[in-house]
Amino acid sequence: MLHYREFPLVKKLTKLVSLASLSVLITLPATAELTTNSTATQNTTLLAQANPVRNNIAVELETANDAFSTLARIVKAARLNDELATTGALTIFAPTDEAFAALPAGTLETLLLPENRDTLIKVLTYHIVPGKSTSFNTKSGRRRTLQGQSLTLSVAPRGGQIKVNSAKVILADIPARNGTIHGINQVLLPPDLLK
The missing domain is CATH 2.30.180.10 (FAS1 domain)
Structure with missing residues (x-):
């Protein structure tokens, strides 16, 4: 029985999929941080609108x-x-x-x-x-x-x-x-x- 690793093309595809998975794992925290920062900016803007500078x-x-x-x-x-x-x-x-x-x-x-x-x-x-x-x-x-x-x-x-x-x-x-x-x-x- 032939194993999939014996085929060079399959080996390359497996490496590409592994690398792609790794890159996704690496970029997820950065994306989450961007989303968090974006949400924080929106929340800060909403807070500023809710608490305008007080009057005299x-x-x-x-x-x-x-x-x-x-x-x-x-x-x-x-x-x-x-x-x-x-x-x-x-x-x-x-x-x-x-x-x-x-x-x-x-x-x-x-x-x-x-x-x-x-x-x-x-x-x-x-x-x-x-x-x-x-x-x-x-x-x-x-x-x-x-x-x-x-x-x-x-x-x-x-x-x-x-x-x-x-x-x-x-x-x-x-x-x-x-x-x-x-x-x-x-x-x-x-x-x-x-x-």
């Missing part, structure tokens, strides 16, 4: 949470949008709509009168401190505001409640391109306006 504080107040619609309107009326769009890092302790609703009747309307714009700016800038403060890096103590006077921050031990003067932070760490927004449950008034 002024835009985030308008779009991030319905709780700040009154504040966003007041910031526009005071013409502070440009200041809140600054590239420097800021932290705003943002009163929620409920906080503004809790003011005595007519207070907000009075502040929005054109002749009271300077007072409105004082009130708004008293809610803003330079630098980016998150609930993870905020420490108890006094912080100077953009208005010029200081706020008192109290942080309960072990990641507890943060208070700003007597207001409580109820919505923490809303990120913006140029800082952080913390929702608070009261409107803060500068001490010189309380006299």
Whole structure:
């Protein structure tokens, strides 16, 4: 009986098939790596589309949470949008709509009168401190505001409640391109306006 290896043509074909199989085995990891890299690129692109660069504080107040619609309107009326769009890092302790609703009747309307714009700016800038403060890096103590006077921050031990003067932070760490927004449950008034 003749064996297939005895034929020279069969020997050559067997070697070619073996070499072809070997080359396929060698190229499979490279192909898999190309496929993986391609998939990773697609996933990175999808991730970038899902997480676009965040807006500045002024835009985030308008779009991030319905709780700040009154504040966003007041910031526009005071013409502070440009200041809140600054590239420097800021932290705003943002009163929620409920906080503004809790003011005595007519207070907000009075502040929005054109002749009271300077007072409105004082009130708004008293809610803003330079630098980016998150609930993870905020420490108890006094912080100077953009208005010029200081706020008192109290942080309960072990990641507890943060208070700003007597207001409580109820919505923490809303990120913006140029800082952080913390929702608070009261409107803060500068001490010189309380006299």
